[in-house]
């Protein structure tokens with residue numbers, strides 16, 4: 414089974430890719446109890462859970478692929494699609510909704526060119542998600558960018574924060 418999976422992607426790059434997953438599995442132990450931490454670590458590495466790696470993990474843990482897919486699709490923290498370099502989340506919990514998060518969501522979608530409901534920009538720089546309460550209701554409406562919480566957001570403030578990220582990325586690219 415493992416050979417079949419490896420055959421789907423060949424060459425040194427594919428080998429390195431599976432080597433890293435193999436290391437992660439060794440780190441946590443090849444047991445069903447370790448499935449969630451393994452998937453979390455794999456996602457940290459790749460920013461999503463590639464299909465062939467889910468199959469590889471299932472084989473290594475001796476689990477039916479459907480079990481691994483079931484866990485990967487059940488938890489909102491996991492993504493089966495590639496995410497962008499920067500992750501932007503806008504809370505749509507009750508407090509944020511009441512304090513007018515909708516214009517903020519619209520402004521982010523417009524700024525990132527994701528008005529059609531896509532989550533990730535074509536250049537894979539940004540992924541935008543609307544999420545449920547992030548536990549920062551006192552700061553509503555709240556946005557999280559790359560793990561940092563921005564409170565009492567307005568459409569203008571969120572655009573300014575995204576512009577800052579753009580400027581930092583450009584400066585980094587020029588170094």
Ligand code: FES
Nearest residue numbers: 504506509549550
């Ligand atoms: S409702 Fe937005 S942080 Fe709780």
